[in-house]
Amino acid sequence: MYYRDGQYFELNWGQIYFYFLLSLTLDALGNGLSVATNLGSAPWTAGAANLAHVTGLPIALYLAITTFLVAVANIFLAKKFILKRFIGNIIFGLLFSFMAGYFNTIFVNMGVCTVPLWLRIPFDLFGVAVVGIAISVYQRVNFILHPIDDMTNILRFSYFHGSAPKAQISNFIFAIGISLVCWAISGSIVSVNIGTAFSFFMQGQVIAWSDRLVFPHLVHGNMDMIHKDIPVEN
Numbered sequence: 070m071y072y073r074d075g076q077y078f079e080l081n082w083g084q085i086y087f088y089f090l091l092s093l094t095l096d097a098l099g100n101g102l103s104v105a106t107n108l109g110s111a112p113w114t115a116g117a118a119n120l121a122h123v124t125g126l127p128i129a130l131y132l133a134i135t136t137f138l139v140a141v142a143n144i145f146l147a148k149k150f151i152l153k154r155f156i157g158n159i160i161f162g163l164l165f166s167f168m169a170g171y172f173n174t175i176f177v178n179m180g181v182c183t184v185p186l187w188l189r190i191p192f193d194l195f196g197v198a199v200v201g202i203a204i205s206v207y208q209r210v211n212f213i214l215h216p217i218d219d220m221t222n223i224l225r226f227s228y229f230h231g232s233a234p235k236a237q238i239s240n241f242i243f244a245i246g247i248s249l250v251c252w253a254i255s256g257s258i259v260s261v262n263i264g265t266a267f268s269f270f271m272q273g274q275v276i277a278w279s280d281r282l283v284f285p286h287l288v289h290g291n292m293d294m295i296h297k298d299i300p301v302e303n
Contacts, residue, residue, distance in 0.1 A: 070209075070287075070288050070289070071084070071286055071287060071288070072286050072287075072288045073286055077288070080210065080287075085210060085212050088206055088207070088209075088210045088284070088287065089207055089210050089212045089213070091206065092203040092204075092206035092207035092210065093161070093164060093165065093168065093203070093207065094168065094203075095199050095200075095202060095203035095206070096165060096169075096199075096200055096203035096204065096207070096215075097165055097168035097169040097171070097172050098172045098196075098199060099195075099196040099197065099198070099199030099200035099202075099203060100114070100165075100169040100172070100173075100196065100200055101168075101169050101170070101171070101172025101173035101174075101175070101176055101196075102172065102173075102176050102181065102192060102193075102195070102196035102199070103192075103193050103196035103197050103200070103264050104169070104173050105173050105176035105177050105181040105182055106181055106182065106189045106190075106192050106193040106196070106264070107182050107189075107262075108189055108190060108193040108262045108263050108264050109193065109260060109261055109262025109263050109264035109265035109266070109267075109268075110260050110264060110265060110268075111197070111200065111244075111264075111265065111268045111272075112241040112244035112245050112248070112265055112268060112269055113135060113217050113241075113244040114132070114260065115244065115248050115259075115260040115261050115265050116131075116135070116244040116245070116246075116247035116248050116251075117131035117132045117135055117247075118131075118259050118260035119247065119248045119251035119252070119255075119258060119259055119260065119261075120247065120251060122251065122255065122257070122259045123251045123254055123255045129166070132162075132166055133162075133166070135217075136158070136159060136162030136163070136166075136215075136216055137159065139158075139216040139217050139220055140155055140158040140159060140162075140216040140219075142216075142220065143155075143158065143216055143219050143220050143223060146220065146223045146224065146227070146228075147223050147227070154213075154219070157212075157213030157214065158213070158214060158215070158216035158219055159216075160213060161213045161214055161215045161216070162215055162216060165215055190263060193262075193263065193264040193267075194263075194264065194267055196264070197264050197267050197268045197271075197272060197275075198271075198275050200268075200272065201271075201272045201273075201274075201275030201276050201279060202275065202279045202283055204218050204221070204272075204276050204279075205275075205276045205277075205279030205280050205283060206279070206283065206284060206287065208221070208222050208276070208289070209280065209284075209287045209288060209289050210287070211289070217240065220240050221233070221236045221237050221240045221273075221276075222236075224236035224239050224240060226289070232273075232277075233273045233274070233276040233277040233280070234273030234274050234277060235273070236273065237272050237273030237276065238269065238270070238273060241268070241269050241272075245269065248260075248261055
């Protein structure tokens with residue numbers, strides 16, 4: 070929804086597409102950059118990477134499996150099944166995977182992974198922060214969400230009284246657990262570094278800051294339905 074002059078308005082379709090495509094692009098760009106730095110990726114991506122490392126199967130397979138399983142878990146967390154929401158989770162996951170891979174290839178070809186460490190560290194942290202900003206925007210638009218970020222949204226408003234940091238850390242605990250189990254099995258761990266730690270401890274805070282500072286008139290609405298009694302923004 071959009072808040073202006075003391076009133077709430079539903080977003081029109083032009084605004085929905087603008088904010089959604091912008092945030093999806095930022096999400097993929099930030100993830101692509103952080104992965105290219107090779108200084109640790111977001112916990113769920115790291116979990117998939119460790120599963121791939123243990124089994125020898127492609128990471129893309131585990132990213133796809135994660136997308137589906139988290140989308141199913143969201144049904145139980147939300148205590149309701151909404152077909153549109155479930156399909157949206159899957160579509161977003163596929164779009165994001167393709168775009169993140171595209172941006173990662175661009176950054177790798179630019180030589181981001183070969184620049185000095187003192188420069189890669191801020192690149193990595195910037196990428197993770199951009200992901201947090203993107204999540205904030207598309208959670209507020211609430212058109213379709215990546216299932217992992219939809220889980221954060223559900224946890225935030227249904228279990229943690231609106232606290233983005235608590236919801237994000239709770240979400241990431243599952244992913245960190247996957248990496249730890251893989252470490253216990255194989256004796257080694259991959260894709261866990263400074264970027265993973267920053268994402269775990271700070272991404273929820275970045276989301277909360279972005280809610281207030283990035284497009285501040287864009288606010289969270291009902292997670293399940295359009296508000297029929299609220300006018301559409303012109």
